[in-house]
Amino acid sequence: MKKNLYLGLLLFITVAVSTILLKTINDYAQPIIKANQERVLQETLELIYLNGETFEDKTSEYSLSIIEYESIDKIYVAKNDDVVVGYIYRSVKKGRNGNITTLVAIDPLTATIFDVEFINHQETPGRGSKINDVEFQSQIVNDDISDLTVDTISGATISSNSAIYMVKQALSHYNREVGDS
Numbered sequence: 134m135k136k137n138l139y140l141g142l143l144l145f146i147t148v149a150v151s152t153i154l155l156k157t158i159n160d161y162a163q164p165i166i167k168a169n170q171e172r173v174l175q176e177t178l179e180l181i182y183l184n185g186e187t188f189e190d191k192t193s194e195y196s197l198s199i200i201e202y203e204s205i206d207k208i209y210v211a212k213n214d215d216v217v218v219g220y221i222y223r224s225v226k227k228g229r230n231g232n233i234t235t236l237v238a239i240d241p242l243t244a245t246i247f248d249v250e251f252i253n254h255q256e257t258p259g260r261g262s263k264i265n266d267v268e269f270q271s272q273i274v275n276d277d278i279s280d281l282t283v284d285t286i287s288g289a290t291i292s293s294n295s296a297i298y299m300v301k302q303a304l305s306h307y308n309r310e311v312g313d314s
Contacts, residue, residue, distance in 0.1 A: 173252070181219075182218065188212075191208045192206070195208050198306065206223055218242075222237045226295045228296075229291040234251070239307050241312070248274055264293060269296075
């Protein structure tokens with residue numbers, strides 16, 4: 134009986150110490166992880182627009198209108214010498230194996246999708262990961278924003294449907310809230 138009580142108490146102390154250590158490490162790592170995610174986002178934005186543009190987070194200006202767009206979580210405006218040269222939508226949606234994060238860049242001058250980048254996903258290599266392939270993305274980039282038609286990837290329907298959904302949500306918001314203003 135004493136041995137079981139001792140083992141139970143030892144197990145409780147081990148779990149409590151492990152929990153406290155994990156919480157402490159997590160609290161320490163969260164700001165570092167967030168800073169790295171922001172750095173990667175900034176680097177990706179700079180890869181999309183190579184001409185030294187600045188990027189302004191305009192999410193708060195559109196906060197009421199993006200409520201109905203479940204996947205959109207950020208809207209950036211790319212400017213070059215205070216002239217708007219693009220809008221970038223960051224969206225997140227569940228794919229087959231986890232969340233997919235995408236950036237959709239829209240060129241307001243040509244009314245086309247300037248670029249699309251799937252910056253974070255855990256989709257199956259060789260299947261869902263094909264959302265990063267040129268064959269899939271070329272259906273989206275330089276397409277007229279008024280009528281987007283994209284074929285899903287065979288064997289990766291969930292991943293490609295999620296990717297297409299996020300692009301269409303960005304286009305819908307742009308056409309409804311930004312494009313005519």
